[in-house]
Amino acid sequence: MLQVIEIFASLQGESSYAGRPCVFIRLSGCNLRCNYCDTSYAFEGGEWLSVEQILSEVEKHNIPLVEVTGGEPLCQKESIQLMQALVDNGYQVLLETNGSLSIAEVPAGVVRIIDYKLKGSGEGGSFAEANYQLLREGDEIKFVISDREDYLEAKQWVEARGREGLNLLFSPVSERLQPELLASWILEDALAVRFQIQLHKVLGIS
Numbered sequence: 675m676l677q678v679i680e681i682f683a684s685l686q687g688e689s690s691y692a693g694r695p696c697v698f699i700r701l702s703g704c705n706l707r708c709n710y711c712d713t714s715y716a717f718e719g720g721e722w723l724s725v726e727q728i729l730s731e732v733e734k735h736n737i738p739l740v741e742v743t744g745g746e747p748l749c750q751k752e753s754i755q756l757m758q759a760l761v762d763n764g765y766q767v768l769l770e771t772n773g774s775l776s777i778a779e780v781p782a783g784v785v786r787i788i789d790y791k792l793k794g795s796g797e798g799g800s801f802a803e804a805n806y807q808l809l810r811e812g813d814e815i816k817f818v819i820s821d822r823e824d825y826l827e828a829k830q831w832v833e834a835r836g837r838e839g840l841n842l843l844f845s846p847v848s849e850r851l852q853p854e855l856l857a858s859w860i861l862e863d864a865l866a867v868r869f870q871i872q873l874h875k876v877l878g879i880s
């Protein structure tokens with residue numbers, strides 16, 4: 675059984691999949707406390723559902739792309755079985771994780787979107803280094819940037835550790851850093867990353 679906050683369909687707001695219809699499964703619980711968190715309602719509570727019950731909810735939306743998110747979905751061990759079941763049922767599966775817990779057990783076929791925590795989040799240094807070796811082609815590293823200091827930290831990571839096949843995403847923390855400013859820094863440095871803003875927030879949807 676998994677503790678589930680909500681299951682809903684929306685447009686994917688971030689990542690290389692932005693703009694695509696997607697079913698979101700938001701699991702309860704998080705081991706971090708980022709100072710810009712907009713999903714603190716997912717820290718606890720939710721309804722206990724079996725993998726089968728979740729699958730049947732997802733099926734109702736008739737959308738092939740599914741994201742398992744939180745909170746931090748890997749806090750619940752059974753999230754692994756859930757992702758496996760989604761893959762086995764032919765869904766394209768994304769996992770949004772804060773990178774602080776091991777991704778070793780995440781099933782093949784799942785795209786891992788790692789929200790790499792920078793200093794400005796208040797949870798800098800939480801990335802589990804062992805995860806770096808486990809990254810595979812198509813995985814994504816998302817840097818949510820609060821200020822110039824965060825930008826420079828993210829840039830340094832990209833230059834030192836970015837590699838072929840990894841999608842690197844830079845986005846501003848909303849109401850903290852002007853998107854135009856971040857875009858100008860990326861251009862100035864001709865950094866090989868993808869700028870993005872939270873599309874769902876621009877559209878005013880979940």
Ligand code: SF4
Nearest residue numbers: 704706708711745772
């Ligand atoms: S990891 Fe995500 S859900 Fe957890 S506190 Fe940070 S932003 Fe919120």
